[in-house]
Amino acid sequence: MKLRVLVVDDSGFFRRRIRTMLDADPTLEVIGEAGNGREAIEQTLRLKPDVVTMDIEMPEMDGIAAVKEIMRRRPTPILMFSSLTYEGAQATLDALDAGAVDFLPKRFADISGDTDQVQRQLQRRIHEVSGQAGRAGRLRQSEAPGRDTVTPEPRANVARAPAEITPPRPSAVVRSGRYGLVVIGTSTGGPVALQKVLTQLPANYPLPVLLIQHMPESFTRAFAERLNELCQIQVKEAEDGDSLIPGRALLAPGGRHTGVEHKGGRLSVRIFEAEPGQFYKPSVDIAFNDAARACPGKVLAVVLTGMGADGCEGARLLKQTGSSVWSQDEATSVIYGMPGAVAKAGLTDRVLPLESVGAELARLR
Structure with a gap:
């Protein structure tokens, strides 16, 4: 059975490139795309993907807010895409706190080129996180009832x-x-x-x-x-x-x-x-x-x-x-x-x- 993947990014170009790389793996199937966090939540609830790939900076609702809501309503393994900047690192850490399983660097040169190594890395990471079924989110919720995420006190x-x-x-x-x-x-x-x-x-x-x-x-x-x-x-x-x-x-x-x-x-x-x-x-x-x-x-x-x-x-x-x-x-x-x-x-x-x-x-x- 194929792993069903939802691709979330506000850039149509990035969505198409990610879809192309995932389609090259016969064990993966892209079942939908979303351009912002609100669409990501709606499609996660409707399509019930095995894995979601999620951008961070998006209009209407960003990726961090979407991760929190997905973990609250339907815990699903989420793989974040993050820019390699200090600010991107801070946002990615917030997303991991919120329940995302892992992340990959988002480099335009990698995504826009025909790099087999990047394609294999993405495919492998999808398979690796797929078995977690929102485990990260469930662990946080069980440790702190009534909260979407756990953030230690200063x-x-x-x-x-x-x-x-x-x-x-x-x-x-x-x-x-x-x-x-x-x-x-x-x-x-x-x-x-x-x-x-x-x-x-x-x-x-x-x-x-x-x-x-x-x-x-x-x-x-x-x-x-x-x-x-x-x-x-x-x-x-x-x-x-x-x-x-x-x-x-x-x-x-x-x-x-x-x-x-x-x-x-x-x-x-x-x-x-x-x-x-x-x-x-x-x-x-x-x-x-x-x-x-x-x-x-x-x-x-x-x-x-x-x-x-x-x-x-x-x-x-x-x-x-x-x-x-x-x-x-x-x-x-x-x-x-x-x-x-x-x-x-x-x-x-x-x-x-x-x-x-x-x-x-x-x-x-």
């Missing part, structure tokens, strides 16, 4: 209900002073997941944190600034040579790799260019491998929601050097690819629901 007003903690395995009981570094890797669903985890950490958190989120270069600064506003700990986009210090989380910049090194008695990050052919930039595997070598036996790695298996090989080296690995459970993952790969390989010490990850990290001393 750092000065953070109020949290006690999370339900899953009992730890005997081998996973935290020992005082065991860890020297927390590294969190994630992809699809990660922006919202990281907000939920990091807002539970106190300002005086005793460990340094390194965040690896698959995200374009132009997005990571905006995301780090958003996290810094929401969290009690400090969050900043990592720069080459930045020290990994307690109470601060460094977010790996997009488009390059971020590693860890131990020099002069301190841990710091190194930022370096990716080699040709490396798909994930930044890479969770590379960060995990570096952390395992720089801080052997003292790393706590956490693998959250995301497509693919990035982080699995790095988790293997971490385990071989005596460090610990936690992973998010399937029920609360937007996409269970990355945490699922680690769990299936037998590399995870604990499998936790998202609402428990932050609470358990906060217990570390």
Whole structure:
């Protein structure tokens, strides 16, 4: 059975190009088009698509408002198209908060050309998000009844209900002073997941944190600034040579790799260019491998929601050097690819629901 796709964009040219690229896949069918958010809502309710592709800036009703309404009335996997600007990054993060599953950069040169790589990427992403059936939206609604989206309170007003903690395995009981570094890797669903985890950490958190989120270069600064506003700990986009210090989380910049090194008695990050052919930039595997070598036996790695298996090989080296690995459970993952790969390989010490990850990290001393 074909996946049924609704294409939403105020540009007729972009709608036609997206339709052409999707029509090239015999397993996909474009069942309708919409030119603004209101039309998107109407057609989603009427046509019941499996996936919606959604522009952000549109007349009458923008994409963010449309995502909120669709998640309220008929949760559906939504793939956003976003401009690669700072403002576009902020709007895309708002759309992900509202319930969209993932996003793709909207480059005129890519869409207007005959680039097979762009076509394959779009087709693959449609298939990857199709199975989520509005999971992101449903999770938000279940966590906050009566609200369309969940937006954490600013750092000065953070109020949290006690999370339900899953009992730890005997081998996973935290020992005082065991860890020297927390590294969190994630992809699809990660922006919202990281907000939920990091807002539970106190300002005086005793460990340094390194965040690896698959995200374009132009997005990571905006995301780090958003996290810094929401969290009690400090969050900043990592720069080459930045020290990994307690109470601060460094977010790996997009488009390059971020590693860890131990020099002069301190841990710091190194930022370096990716080699040709490396798909994930930044890479969770590379960060995990570096952390395992720089801080052997003292790393706590956490693998959250995301497509693919990035982080699995790095988790293997971490385990071989005596460090610990936690992973998010399937029920609360937007996409269970990355945490699922680690769990299936037998590399995870604990499998936790998202609402428990932050609470358990906060217990570390």
